[in-house]
Amino acid sequence: MTRDDAFLQFLLRMGDNTLVLGHRVSEWCGHAPVLEEDIALANTALDLIGQTQMWLALAGEVQGDGKSADDLAFLRDAWDFRNALLVEVPNGDFGRTLMRQFLFDSWHKLMLERLKGSSDERVAAIAEKAVKEVTYHVERSRDTVIGLGDGTEESHARMQEALDYLWPYVGELFAGDAVDAEMVAADIAPDPASLRADYDAILAEVMAEATLSIPKSGFAHKGGRDGRMHTEHLGHLLTSMQWLQRAYPGARW
């Protein structure tokens, strides 16, 4: 694997995470339990899609085949996606959506903070921009996890259920491979494993306040970041997200 190959994979991982999660979160538009939450979810989705445009535009540039961010978003099939499995799982109820958001946001913020110091100034610039938005995302998802976790009997039970369901998808965020090793060698991105201690500390604090128990199991579903095996949910998501460009190739508005 050349450095450019690894760099492309790294950029697709960043951009596909924000693209797939952005799409998932946008599925709430018009369906959230209250108007304020609807607006907050739509704004979060918008930020994530905006960040996707930056990551995938750079991915297209590095790939050098003249592909735009839109080409990469709408014309790749499931096996070419490099997002972590966590972001493609269905939304479930509002509690599970916000739990997933918190689990992702906490990782996302730590990652972007480190990427601000990337040796590649384009990566550093995107991280500098995105981290400002993500700071607001994590503030809200954290408060909501605490509010619902330490809430009513029902909201508490649902949040614990959400954490138990999503926990096996967390480990993949920190599982490094040859791509990551190449990025570390080039000083472009950190070893994902090096973010784990800070992540665990944040989770321990927030889950304690939310009166939720972090599952003991260290089992992790993998296969999204390297594209080896996505869940069946990704294909369904893509049929909805990509249908217009698939049905009417090259359509513009």
Add this chain to the structure above:
Amino acid sequence: MAQPSEQQVWDWLDAVPDPEIPVISVVDLGIVRDVAWEGETLTVTVTPTYSGCPATSIISMDIETALRERGIRDIRIKTRISPAWTTDWLSDKGKMKLEEYGIAPPRPAGGPERCPRCGSKAVEKVSQFGSTPCKAHWRCTDCLEPFDYFKCI
């Protein structure tokens, strides 16, 4: 026609309203970072506010249209993301106009100083997210009116 000075271009751009908050100009908003002639081409450097803000592409179009109307033919809009846009770049004039319009201007303290309608300091946050990516949703507990707060970033 003679090439207009860069200062002249800045003045023209100061008359281009933000599409979402028309009381302030794109210059007040601090997203126009540079105006420079390179030979016959005028380059305007724009830094977007939020990465997914739908107004960004409209703003670039509005800038181009406004300058074309002034007779400039060769225009290049350059997007620069670093340094990232910050609410510190809002002009003082812009902040004042925001408040007159009913949007509390950003403050480093992280919340509005007072209700932009009645001036009361008894305000509370409803949601960190509001009607556009750059605003949060607050309310005044004295006059009971909801209002937008232009959040710090």
